[in-house]
Each structure stands twice: as structure tokens, then as C-alpha cells.
Amino acid sequence: MILLLTNSGDVTTDILMPHLTRHAEVFRLNIDLWKEYAWNIHADGYEISDPLGRVCTEARVGAVYERKVMFNPMTIDVPALGSPENWLREEVFEIWSGIKDLAYGAGKLALIHPSPSGVWKKMRQMRLAAKYFPVPAWQMLHKVTPQIGEQLVCKCNTGLSVGNGRLFNVSRVAPKRIDLEFPWFLQQAVDAVSDVTVAYINGKLFASEYSRAGMQGMDCRKPTAEGKGEWTPCELSADEAARVRAMMAETGFTFSRLDFLRAADGTLHFLEFNVNGQYAWIDIMNKRGMLTAIADEVARVHNRNIPQ
Amino acid sequence: MLTPFMVAMAPETPAQQPAAPAAYNWENQGEMNIVNEEDKRVGANGSFSYPPGGRGSSQVDDWHVC
Numbered sequence: 001m002i003l004l005l006t007n008s009g010d011v012t013t014d015i016l017m018p019h020l021t022r023h024a025e026v027f028r029l030n031i032d033l034w035k036e037y038a039w040n041i042h043a044d045g046y047e048i049s050d051p052l053g054r055v056c057t058e059a060r061v062g063a064v065y066e067r068k069v070m071f072n073p074m075t076i077d078v079p080a081l082g083s084p085e086n087w088l089r090e091e092v093f094e095i096w097s098g099i100k101d102l103a104y105g106a107g108k109l110a111l112i113h114p115s116p117s118g119v120w121k122k123m124r125q126m127r128l129a130a131k132y133f134p135v136p137a138w139q140m141l142h143k144v145t146p147q148i149g150e151q152l153v154c155k156c157n158t159g160l161s162v163g164n165g166r167l168f169n170v171s172r173v174a175p176k177r178i179d180l181e182f183p184w185f186l187q188q189a190v191d192a193v194s195d196v197t198v199a200y201i202n203g204k205l206f207a208s209e210y211s212r213a214g215m216q217g218m219d220c221r222k223p224t225a226e227g228k229g230e231w232t233p234c235e236l237s238a239d240e241a242a243r244v245r246a247m248m249a250e251t252g253f254t255f256s257r258l259d260f261l262r263a264a265d266g267t268l269h270f271l272e273f274n275v276n277g278q279y280a281w282i283d284i285m286n287k288r289g290m291l292t293a294i295a296d297e298v299a300r301v302h303n304r305n306i307p308q
Numbered sequence: 309m310l311t312p313f314m315v316a317m318a319p320e321t322p323a324q325q326p327a328a329p330a331a332y333n334w335e336n337q338g339e340m341n342i343v344n345e346e347d348k349r350v351g352a353n354g355s356f357s358y359p360p361g362g363r364g365s366s367q368v369d370d371w372h373v374c
Binding site for chain 1: 309310311312313315316332334335336337338339340341342
């Protein structure tokens with residue numbers, strides 16, 4: 001059995017399911033619907049059942065695959081002294097984390113897992129990536145003057161909303177205009193012709209690109225979210241692919257989605273990687289076999305633990 | 309002087325919409341077979357759509373919903 005830790009609104013899981021069920025029975029545990037499940041976790045294992053009577057027992061689980069563990073609504077306002085709803089969410093989240101932790105200890109965590117070498121925050125990612133790719137000069141600063149030129153963009157380290165549901169866009173910013181009493185993540189702007197994103201699946205690479213021709217602003221997520229333009233499959237050179245593989249091997253992760261910018265001269269500039277990034281949209285019809293690659297990797301872990 | 313909030317709140321920043329209540333299919337655990345590239349069925353929680361061109365706001369870490 002493959003145990004999927006996710007939420008009921010995770011379309012990637014919806015799309016991946018038929019690819020996984022070819023390999024093994026799947027039990028989908030949606031954290032946002034936690035009230036519908038019964039669970040019993042004890043010294044000898046766990047049993048989880050859903051409203052239709054499916055039962056997931058730890059002994060039958062060969063692989064645990066974490067997708068997106070998100071409640072609905074994803075976030076809530078929490079008073080400084082706490083709230084019952086937040087307490088419940090945190091308790092349930094600890095259960096989810098505990099199941100994942102048990103799987104990690106048992107060698108059952110597929111694709112999305114902690115790295116023995118750390119968390120790999122953006123600043124460490126960029127330091128490592130500089131061994132393999134050009135990385136636009138960057139600075140995270142507070143109370144000091146920017147020193148990486150005049151053509152800059154500002155970015156952020158988190159995906160948090162800054163209020164009213166608004167996300168932080170990558171935007172051009174004039175260094176002389178920023179208030180240094182705030183924390184800033186600045187990076188040299190790259191005169192890019194396209195964004196390139198690469199799904200890394202235990203050595204297999206699936207790359208796509210998004211042309212910046214006519215794009216307004218510096219953040220491709222906005223026009224992508226609005227359905228403007230299109231991500232199309234692309235190929236990395238053999239050298240670029242080798243460098244991605246070598247870099248990911250250093251991190252200890254078996255899955256990641258890496259983001260780059262392609263400059264007019266063809267140079268690939270590293271931006272960041274996300275060790276649990278979304279991916280199904282890259283190959284939604286599975287024409288390139290990316291969903292198969294994901295499912296095969298989960299199944300490989302499953303079959304290692306529960307020989308077929 | 310610019311603050312990070314002024315940058316993030318620039319007019320071009322799309323507001324993320326809260327997710328709709330889930331209408332989850334317990335029978336097939338949400339399983340979907342995408343049959344063609346024009347398929348833009350709405351995801352289980354009603355706010356997600358796909359493929360490229362049909363993806364909506366997501367509230368996920370990298371904006372891509374699937």
C-alpha cells in the first residue's frame with residue numbers, strides 16, 4: 001500500500017493517482033478532511049480508516065509519499081494566546097509529521113524526504129549552485145547599503161502572503177529607494193529570454209521553458225497564474241543536465257523543482273530549487289513520462305519494503 | 309522610501325483567492341484521468357484548474373497548482 005499525505009484539493013495528487021494505482025493500492029490521507037478519518041497509533045503500529053472503510057495499516061505500507069499537507073482554509077488568524085482551531089490543527093499536523101517521521105526511519109519515505117545534509121535554505125542553495133551555474137549576485141541585508149549594482153530585483157525567502165492575500169512578487173527595485181530598516185533579499189536582474197524550470201526525479205530531468213518575450217514585470221508566476229503564455233518542453237544540454245544531477249546529488253534530495261533563467265547568450269542562471277514543488281503542470285498528459293517517473297520512484301520504494 | 313510591503317502590494321500583484329469548500333470524491337479518492345490537453349476540469353476543491361492556461365490561483369508555495 002502507498003500512503004499519500006496530502007489534502008483533498010491537491011490536483012497533482014488527483015492526476016498522479018491513476019499512475020500510482022497501477023503499482024499498488026493507494027490510501028489518500030487528506031489533512032483538510034481529518035475529521036472524516038479514524039486513527040489509532042500505538043506502540044506496535046498504526047491503523048487509519050476513511051469513511052468508506054478503507055484501512056491503512058503501517059505494516060502494509062511500503063511507501064509514504066508526501067504531497068501538500070494543507071488545511072482549508074490554508075491559514076487562519078491566530079490570537080497571541082492561541083485558539084481551539086489552531087490547537088486542533090497543530091495536533092493533527094503533528095500526527096501527520098509523526099507518520100512521515102516513522103516512514104523516514106523505516107526507509108519508506110518516497111521522493112519527498114529530509115536531507116541528511118540539512119534543510120537547504122535559499123542562501124545555502126545559491127552558494128552550492130555557484131559551483132555549477134552562474135548565480136546572479138545577491139544580498140540579504142538590513143541596515144546596510146546594497147552593493148551589487150543598480151539593476152536589482154527584490155525577492156523573498158518565504159511564500160507567505162503579506163496581507164489581504166497578496167503574495168510577494170519578484171519586482172525591480174531601485175537600491176537607492178529602499179528603506180533599509182526592513183529586511184531585503186536583493187539580486188542582480190538578469191536580462192533573460194526565458195524562465196526554465198526543471199523537475200528532478202531521482203536523476204531524471206524534465207525541463208520546460210516560458211518565454212519572457214512580451215512579459216510584463218519580472219515574475220513569471222503572475223502571467224502563468226493568469227494563463228498568459230505557455231510553458232513548453234525544452235531540453236537541457238548534456239553539460240547542464242550533468243551539472244543539475246551533480247548539484248542535486250550534493251544536496252541529498254531525490255526530488256526537486258529547480259528554477260533558472262536563460263540569458264540571450266544561452267547561459268543558464270540558477271535561481272532556486274523547491275524540494276516539494278508542484279510539477280504535474282509540466283507534463284500534464286504524461287507525454288514525456290514525468291508522471292510515470294514519479295509513480296515509478298514511489299513504487300520502487302514501495303517494492304523495496306514490500307517485495308512483490 | 310520603499311518597504312517590502314509596498315513592493316508586494318504593487319497593483320500588478322494578483323490577490324490569492326481563498327479555496328472553496330471541498331467536494332471530495334471518496335469513492336475514487338479524487339483520482340482524475342486527464343484525457344486531452346483541453347481538459348480544464350476543476351479540481352476537487354473547486355478553485356484549481358488546469359492545464360496551462362487554465363490554472364487558477366492556488367495559495368501554494370510556488371503558485372503552480374498541479
